[in-house]
Amino acid sequence: MSVLTGGRTIAHQNVIDRLVALGLTTYEAKVFSALTRLGEAGVGEISAIAEVPRSAIYGTLEKLERRGIVETSAGRPKRFRATEARVAVSKMEAEVLRAAKEARDGLEELAKAPHRESSEAHVWVLKGRMRIQERRDEIVGSAKTELLVAGVAEHILAFADAWKRARSNKIKVIFASMEPGKISALSKYGEIIRPTHGMKLGEAKPPKVLFVRADRKTILFASEYEEGPYAEDFTAFWTDDPSVVRFMNYLTDSLAPRRRAT
Numbered sequence: 001m002s003v004l005t006g007g008r009t010i011a012h013q014n015v016i017d018r019l020v021a022l023g024l025t026t027y028e029a030k031v032f033s034a035l036t037r038l039g040e041a042g043v044g045e046i047s048a049i050a051e052v053p054r055s056a057i058y059g060t061l062e063k064l065e066r067r068g069i070v071e072t073s074a075g076r077p078k079r080f081r082a083t084e085a086r087v088a089v090s091k092m093e094a095e096v097l098r099a100a101k102e103a104r105d106g107l108e109e110l111a112k113a114p115h116r117e118s119s120e121a122h123v124w125v126l127k128g129r130m131r132i133q134e135r136r137d138e139i140v141g142s143a144k145t146e147l148l149v150a151g152v153a154e155h156i157l158a159f160a161d162a163w164k165r166a167r168s169n170k171i172k173v174i175f176a177s178m179e180p181g182k183i184s185a186l187s188k189y190g191e192i193i194r195p196t197h198g199m200k201l202g203e204a205k206p207p208k209v210l211f212v213r214a215d216r217k218t219i220l221f222a223s224e225y226e227e228g229p230y231a232e233d234f235t236a237f238w239t240d241d242p243s244v245v246r247f248m249n250y251l252t253d254s255l256a257p258r259r260r261a262t
Helices: 010-021 026-038 043-050 054-067 085-112 129-142 153-158 160-168 180-188 242-255
Strands: 070-072 080-082 123-127 146-151 172-176 191-193 208-214 218-224 235-239
Touching: 010 026, 026 043, 026 054, 026 080, 043 054, 054 070, 054 085, 123 129, 129 160, 129 208, 129 218, 129 235, 146 153, 146 160, 153 180, 153 208, 160 172, 160 180, 172 180, 180 191, 208 242, 218 242
Parallel strands: 146 172, 172 191
Antiparallel strands: 070 080, 123 235, 146 208, 208 218, 218 235
């Protein structure tokens, strides 16, 4: 059963939201959905059902007609009807895809233009699990010879598919964990080592971390802290700056010498 919210149901409101996501304005989405419901109608009926001011109806209908998703009668008073939903949504979808392609092409063209003198920023911060996963995949995909993966077993195991892809691309994968037994299933994708000593953090609940290094040139360090009853989303930094990476290599080499866990 649909729940009423004012003059519309939640299901109806969802349709309007999706039409807006496809590029219609809120008025256009309301008018089009109202016309789809009515089948054929005059301005007064449309205004009442769509809950759009009558003064805005004509302009909105003209825009929908230019989009090719509303038809207008030749007689007086004018009557309007929506094109078939399948056809209308296909047209809107095509417009969104075309706009996306044009935006991508434009941005790629801008990226080719001469850049201003580079800033002092060499370390980039990422927030949000999805964005961090995307960057992790880019870093893993860029590896030519070797990956070093370290951190808590939970996070190392969570991204097993990424390590599997690296292995299938003939990349040497090294997993460093203070609990090698917990990630033993990953031995088919690479070597598992146990650091000779770990870093002790003076916190009751230390952060859950994931460290990924590709070819000793690019580093991603992600951390998930727990605050009170809520767990924060991942925060991470990544860098390919030679001086920063060189320092991180020094630290990781001292913490995790390459020897197989026993």
